[in-house]
Amino acid sequence: MEDPILMVRNLNLKFNLRGQTLHALRDVSLDIYKGESLAIVGESGSGKSVLTKCFMGLNDQNGFIESGSIRYKGEELTAFKSEKDWLRIRGHEIAMVMQDPMTSLNPLKTIGAQILEAISLHQKELSPAQKHRAMLDILSDVGIQDPERRSRQYPHEFSGGMRQRVVIAIAVACKPNILICDEPTTALDVTIQAQILKLIKDLVRDRGITAIYITHDLGVVANVATRIAVMYGGDIVEIGTSEEIFYDPRHPYTWALLSSLPQLGVKGEKLYSIQGTQPNLFAHVEGDAFAPRNPYALKIDFVKRPPLFEISPTHFARTWLLDPRAPKMEPPEIIQKLSRREVSLNG
Numbered sequence: 001m002e003d004p005i006l007m008v009r010n011l012n013l014k015f016n017l018r019g020q021t022l023h024a025l026r027d028v029s030l031d032i033y034k035g036e037s038l039a040i041v042g043e044s045g046s047g048k049s050v051l052t053k054c055f056m057g058l059n060d061q062n063g064f065i066e067s068g069s070i071r072y073k074g075e076e077l078t079a080f081k082s083e084k085d086w087l088r089i090r091g092h093e094i095a096m097v098m099q100d101p102m103t104s105l106n107p108l109k110t111i112g113a114q115i116l117e118a119i120s121l122h123q124k125e126l127s128p129a130q131k132h133r134a135m136l137d138i139l140s141d142v143g144i145q146d147p148e149r150r151s152r153q154y155p156h157e158f159s160g161g162m163r164q165r166v167v168i169a170i171a172v173a174c175k176p177n178i179l180i181c182d183e184p185t186t187a188l189d190v191t192i193q194a195q196i197l198k199l200i201k202d203l204v205r206d207r208g209i210t211a212i213y214i215t216h217d218l219g220v221v222a223n224v225a226t227r228i229a230v231m232y233g234g235d236i237v238e239i240g241t242s243e244e245i246f247y248d249p250r251h252p253y254t255w256a257l258l259s260s261l262p263q264l265g266v267k268g269e270k271l272y273s274i275q276g277t278q279p280n281l282f283a284h285v286e287g288d289a290f291a292p293r294n295p296y297a298l299k300i301d302f303v304k305r306p307p308l309f310e311i312s313p314t315h316f317a318r319t320w321l322l323d324p325r326a327p328k329m330e331p332p333e334i335i336q337k338l339s340r341r342e343v344s345l346n347g
Helices: 048-054 083-087 111-122 128-141 160-173 190-207 242-247 252-259 333-339
Strands: 006-017 020-032 037-041 063-072 094-097 178-182 210-215 227-232 235-241 309-312 315-317
Touching: 006 048, 020 048, 020 063, 020 235, 037 048, 048 063, 048 178, 048 210, 094 160, 111 128, 111 160, 128 160, 160 190, 178 190, 190 210, 227 242, 227 252, 235 242, 235 252, 242 333, 252 333
Parallel strands: 037 210, 037 227, 094 178, 178 210
Antiparallel strands: 006 020, 006 063, 227 235, 235 315, 309 315
């Protein structure tokens, strides 16, 4: 593969909270390639949003990178010291679509004014008339009819799905190279979810943008992601192409996530749920973070952190089950059916 557009190496991020230190990201490494659509999935609190906020300098002031590297186009982002440094990256190079459009938009400004603000900040060379034309074009591109009239309206005059389209328009108006979509469909009904995901997919394709989707639901990204990284307890435990993650998953946590998908449930049977809670990241995590909740855990899982085993050149998983010395473990029946393509992800 070509060189990554963004490269994360051994990243450790901590937060100071009430006199304690929370180890939010534990030695995370990740490569992101130009033009790909990468989904980062995992439960709430696994570190998905915190990781991507590091790319834009958006984490709270009580957070600090203890060690590691984030390189974007060869530039070391962890060396940035001021807001002025980040403003060169934030928006124009890397933009983010937040998960709640109502809190992302200013209720006192018209939709058009908010999009124009982004265009004016990152496309200073345009004349006022060109900026206005660009604003109308981007509204049209995100599927908002009658953009001239709608641009003069306020956020409360738009539905939830339309507000999300506006937030996407603001992010794309900056002409970023990387677009981070943080739970972009959480507050929307299923029909609108599909429309928003298709919209983002089309924009990414047409504009040559690299997309990063953040979600807790593997089913949401089944048809939009080319590659998937599974996070748990502040670490990436498995990463591979969508095909590899859905049809040949290797980490027990990925098995559990897939088994929890409602569309894979059997009528009349109880829907699978992952027992227990995520690890306490205020304390030192010993061994495999998922071990206390893992019915397939080995003794070594409670003692030593597993390395990242290579399954294929594009597929890696951090589990001792892949060690040649480990006993042979069969995945759950639903995962075996997925591997044999006996069940549909589309429900």
